[in-house]
Amino acid sequence: MSQSIENDSVGIVVPQVAHFDEPLALTSGNTLANYDLVYETYGKLNSDASNAILICHALSGHQHVAGKHHADDKQVGWWDNMIGPGKPIDTNRFFVVGLNNLGGCHGSTGPSSINPETGLPYGSRFPVVTVKDWVDSQARLSDRLGITQWAAVVGGSLGGMQALMWSMSFPERIRHAVVIASAPKLSAQNIAFNDVARQAILTDPDFHNGDYYQHGVVPTRGLRLARMLGHITYLSDDGMGEKFGRLLRNEKFKYSFDVEFEIESYLRYQGDKFAGYFDANTYLLMTKALDYFDPARRFGEGNLSRALARAKASFFVAAFDSDWRFAPDRSREIVKALVDNRLPVTYADIESAHGHDAFLMKDPQYFAVMRRYMDRIYREVA
Amino acid sequence: MMANVSLNIRPEFKQIAEQIKEGSRVLDLGCGDGSLLAYLQQTRKVSGYGVDRDDDNISACLDNGVHVIQSNLESGLSMFESDSFDYVILSHTIQAMKDVEGILKEMSRVGKECIVSFPNFGFWDNRRQLILGRMPVSDLIPYQWYDTPNIHFCTVKDFHRLCTQLGFHVQDVRPLHNGERVPFLANLLASLAIFRFTK
Numbered sequence: 211m212s213q214s215i216e217n218d219s220v221g222i223v224v225p226q227v228a229h230f231d232e233p234l235a236l237t238s239g240n241t242l243a244n245y246d247l248v249y250e251t252y253g254k255l256n257s258d259a260s261n262a263i264l265i266c267h268a269l270s271g272h273q274h275v276a277g278k279h280h281a282d283d284k285q286v287g288w289w290d291n292m293i294g295p296g297k298p299i300d301t302n303r304f305f306v307v308g309l310n311n312l313g314g315c316h317g318s319t320g321p322s323s324i325n326p327e328t329g330l331p332y333g334s335r336f337p338v339v340t341v342k343d344w345v346d347s348q349a350r351l352s353d354r355l356g357i358t359q360w361a362a363v364v365g366g367s368l369g370g371m372q373a374l375m376w377s378m379s380f381p382e383r384i385r386h387a388v389v390i391a392s393a394p395k396l397s398a399q400n401i402a403f404n405d406v407a408r409q410a411i412l413t414d415p416d417f418h419n420g421d422y423y424q425h426g427v428v429p430t431r432g433l434r435l436a437r438m439l440g441h442i443t444y445l446s447d448d449g450m451g452e453k454f455g456r457l458l459r460n461e462k463f464k465y466s467f468d469v470e471f472e473i474e475s476y477l478r479y480q481g482d483k484f485a486g487y488f489d490a491n492t493y494l495l496m497t498k499a500l501d502y503f504d505p506a507r508r509f510g511e512g513n514l515s516r517a518l519a520r521a522k523a524s525f526f527v528a529a530f531d532s533d534w535r536f537a538p539d540r541s542r543e544i545v546k547a548l549v550d551n552r553l554p555v556t557y558a559d560i561e562s563a564h565g566h567d568a569f570l571m572k573d574p575q576y577f578a579v580m581r582r583y584m585d586r587i588y589r590e591v592a
Numbered sequence: 593m594m595a596n597v598s599l600n601i602r603p604e605f606k607q608i609a610e611q612i613k614e615g616s617r618v619l620d621l622g623c624g625d626g627s628l629l630a631y632l633q634q635t636r637k638v639s640g641y642g643v644d645r646d647d648d649n650i651s652a653c654l655d656n657g658v659h660v661i662q663s664n665l666e667s668g669l670s671m672f673e674s675d676s677f678d679y680v681i682l683s684h685t686i687q688a689m690k691d692v693e694g695i696l697k698e699m700s701r702v703g704k705e706c707i708v709s710f711p712n713f714g715f716w717d718n719r720r721q722l723i724l725g726r727m728p729v730s731d732l733i734p735y736q737w738y739d740t741p742n743i744h745f746c747t748v749k750d751f752h753r754l755c756t757q758l759g760f761h762v763q764d765v766r767p768l769h770n771g772e773r774v775p776f777l778a779n780l781l782a783s784l785a786i787f788r789f790t791k
Contacts, residue, residue, distance in 0.1 A: 524659075545661060546671045549641065552617070558650055559662040575647045582654035 218294045219286070220252040220277035220301050225317060228354050234312075234347055237502075240337035244326070247351050248317030249273050249309035252293065253301035255356070260591040262357045263299060264348065265289065265308045266365030266372035269440070269496045270488060272316035275308035276301070291572045298581040303588050304361065312347050313339045313495040321491030322423060334420030339495060341368070341503045345375045349383065361591045362386040362584075366569035367536060368496065371503045374544065377521040378509050386587050388526045388580075391533055391569040393540035394514050394547070395504040400535060403443055404497040407436035411490045420491050433490045434481035441480050446532035446565035514543065515550035524554040526583045528576065530568040531561050556583065599656060600627040603771020604709055604784060608681065611707065611764060611788055612636050616678035619643065619702065621665055621695070622685030626653035633658065640677060643669075666690055669698040681707045688741040696758060700791040705763070709786040712767070714747030714779040732783055748779045755789050764788040 225248050234242045250273045255262060265275045267288075276287040276294055293299045293306055310318040313336065321336040328335075352360065363373040363384050370392025377387045396404070411417060414432030418425050442450075450473065457472040469475045510517030525548050529541035538559050548555040558579045562568035568576065605628055612618065615637050620629045623642025626649070632638045642653055642660040653660035663671070666689065680703030682695065687710055689695050699706045711732040712718075718728035727737040735742060746754070748767060755762050767774040767782030774782040 542663075542671060549661075549671060549676075550673060552639070554659050555641070555661070556650075556654060556659050557661040557663070559645075561647075575651075578647075578651050579654060582651055586654060586657070 218296050219290065220294050222280060222283075223250050223252065223274070223277040223287075224279070225250050225273055227317065228351055230347075230350055232350070234343065234350075236337055236343045237340040238338045242312070242319065242337065245312060245319035245347070246317065246323075247309055247312070247319075247347060248314075249307055249351060250275065250277075250287075251355075252276055252306040252308075253304050255305040256591075259357050260359070260361060261303065261588075262305045262307060262352075262355070262360050264352070264360050264363045264376075265293070265299075265306060266344075266348075266363060266369035267308070267311060268365070268367040268369045269500065270484070270493070271310075271369070272314060273308045273310040273318075274316070276306070289570065291570075292577070292580065298577050298584050299364065300584065300588075303592070304584075307351075307355065307357075309348065309351060311339070311344045311496075313492055313499075315489035315492040320489065321420065321495065322489050331421075331423040333423055333491065336420075336491065336495070338498055338502075340499050341371050341375045342379060342508065344499070345372055345379050348372070348376075349380055352383065359383050359385060361587050362388050364388040364390075365392070366390040367392055367566065368500055368503075371500070375503075375505060377523045377525070378505055378517060381520055381522040384523045385590070386526065386583075387521075387523045388528075388583065389541070389544060390528045391530055391536050391541075391566055392527075392544070393536045394506060394543050396501055397540075401501050403439065403535075404501055407439050408494055408497055410435035410439070411494060414490075417490065420494075422490070428485075429490045430485045433488065433493060434478075434485040436490075436493055437484040437488075438477045438481040441477060443535045444566040446534065446563060448532060449563040449565055452563060514547040518547045518551050518553065521548075521551065521553060526556050526558075526579075528558040528560060528569075528579065530564065530566070530576075531559065532563055533566045533568060535566045599630055600625060601631055602627070604683075604766075604768055604786060605631045606771065607766050607768060607773075607786055608632075608683065608707055608709065609635050611786075612638060612679055614638075617676075619672065619677040619680045621669075621680065621682045621699070622688075623653065623658070623660060624649050624684075626656040626658035626660060628681065628683055629653075629658040630656040638679075665695055668694065669702050672702045674701050675704055677703045679703055679705050679707055681709075683707070683709045684711070686710050687744050687746070689744060692744050693754075693758065696754070696760075700758075700760060700789075705788060705790050706760075707786060707788045708751070709784060710746065710751065712748050712779065712782050712785050713745040714749065715769075715783045716780050717783070719780075730783070748782060748785045751785065751787060755787065760789040760791060762787060762789045 231244045274287045275289040310316040313320045325332045363376045365373045370389035373387040376384045411432035414429035416427040417429040454473040506514040529538035545557045618638045618640035620642045645664045680699040721728040766786040767778035
C-alpha cells in the first residue's frame with residue numbers, strides 16, 4: 211500500500227462486476243434481459259454474514275464510496291469521510307458495499323453501455339428505471355454476495371429513498387434503514403427543478419434524442435446547465451453567501467456577460483467538470499427516478515403510514531436545517547409514518563449551513579450521531 | 593447492550609416507574625440523555641420514544657439505547673396521533689417551557705395518561721432563600737437567575753390548580769424529597785412533585 215494513503219482509509223480498491231442473466235422486470239413494464247452491476251466492497255464479511263452494509267448512491271453517485279483506485283488517485287470515494295477504518299461506518303467492523311445503480315455511467319448497465327441486441331449503445335432505448343427497480347437489482351446482488359439480511363442500508367437524498375424502499379420491498383432483508391436528507395416523495399417544486407434540468411439536456415442540439423453516442427458528440431451544454439441549476443439548489447443561500455458573497459474576480463464591474471462574480475466562476479467550473487465525466491442520459495434517468503419515487507402510492511394507496519406498515523426495520527432518519535430541497539419537514543413526514551407504525555426510529559435534526567450537500571460534509575454533530583447509530587447496529591450484529 | 597453504563601438515575605425515576613404498567617407505550621418529552629426511558633425499558637419493559645431538542649442529548653440517547661426524536665417541544669406534538677401512547681411523560685422540563693398550557697394540552701391529546709414532574713417552588717428552602725432576599729438555587733434548581741433555562745416555576749398548589757383549570761383529572765400526586773414521599777405539608781416539605789393525570 212502506498213505511503214500516500216492515510217491510516218483511516220480503506221486503501222486501494224478495485225471495482226468488481228456482477229453479471230446477471232436472469233431478466234429483470236422493471237416498473238415501467240420493460241424488461242432488462244441481462245445486465246451488469248459494478249460494485250466495490252470494503253472490510254470483511256463475518257461468518258454469519260450479519261455485518262453487511264449497503265451504501266446507496268444519490269443522483270450523480272456511483273460505486274466508489276471510499277478509498278482510492280490507485281496510489282496516485284487524487285479523488286477519493288465520494289463518502290470517504292464517513293467510511294473507513296475507525297470512521298462512523300467503520301470498515302474494521304462492517305462489510306461495506308457500494309454499487310453503481312442501473313442506468314448509471316460508471317460501469318453498471320446504462321444508456322452508454324452496448325445494447326447486445328444492436329451492438330450499439332442503448333441511448334434512447336435504455337428503459338426508465340425506478341427506485342424500486344434499483345432495490346430489486348440490489349437484492350440480486352445481495353444474493354450473489356451471500357447476504358440474506360443487510361445490517362443496514364444507508365443512503366442520502368436519492369440514496370435515502372432506496373433505503374426506505376428496501377424497508378418496504380424486502381422487510382426481512384434489512385435490519386436498519388439509514389435515511390439521510392431524504393423525502394418520502396418529491397414536491398412539485400422539486401419536480402420542477404428536475405424538469406428544468408432535463409429540458410436543458412433535451413433541448414441541447416447535440417442531444418440527438420439520446421443517441422448522441424453514434425454522432426460522436428455529447429450534449430455538454432445541456433448537462434452543464436443542468437448541473438449548475440442542481441448545484442444551486444443543493445447549497446443554501448447562507449452557505450453560498452458565506453463562501454462567495456458578492457466577491458468579484460476583478461475589482462471593477464465590466465458591464466459584460468463574462469465571469470465577474472466568484473459564484474459564477476465556481477458554478478461554471480462545477481458544470482464543466484461534471485459535463486466532462488457524467489452521462490447526460492444517466493442524468494435524465496436519475497432525475498426521473500427521483501420524480502417517480504412515491505412509496506405511499508405504490509404500497510399504501512397514497513398513505514405513507516399504510517405503506518410503511520409492512521416495514522420491520524429500525525430507522526435512523528437525519529435532516530439538515532438549511533436543506534431547502536429536502537427540508538427537515540420532509541424527513542419528519544417519514545418519521546411520523548414510522549411512529550404511526552410503532553417502528554423504532556431515531557431522528558436527528560442537524561444544524562448546518564451547507565444545505566442539501568451537508569450529508570456529504572464532515573459536520574461534528576452529524577458524524578457524532580451517525581457514529582453512535584452505527585455503534586448501536588454493531589452491538590446488535592457483532 | 594452496553595446501555596446502563598452512563599445512566600443518570602434520579603431518585604424520582606422509581607416513583608415514576610411504579611405508576612407505569614409493564615409493557616406500555618411511553619413518550620418521554622424533554623428526555624435529556626434518555627436515562628428515564630432507558631430505566632423504564634429495563635424495569636417496566638416499555639417501548640416508545642424520547643423527544644429532545646439538544647444535540648448532545650440525541651447522542652447520549654443513542655448511547656443509552658433509546659429511540660429519540662430531535663424536536664422542539666414548543667412547536668407541539670403534531671408528529672404524534674391522538675391517544676397513541678399509554679403515557680406521556682414530562683419530567684423536569686415544564687419549568688423551561690414557554691407555552692405551558694399548550695404542551696399540557698398536547699400531552700393530554702397524545703397520551704392516555706400524563707405524568708409531569710417538576711421542582712416545587714414552594715419548598716421551604718426555596719422560601720427561605722427568598723426571605724433572605726435571594727433567588728433560590730439548589731440541587732433541583734441549579735441555575736443562577738440570570739443564566740437559567742427555567743422561566744415558569746410553580747408550586748404543587750399552582751400545578752394542581754392549573755390541572756383543574758384545564759379540565760384534567762388528577763389521578764396521583766407524589767410530593768417527594770430526596771426521592772422519598774413527603775407524608776404531609778406537601779407544598780412546604782416537597783422539593784419535587786410528580787403529577788399523574790388524565791383528560
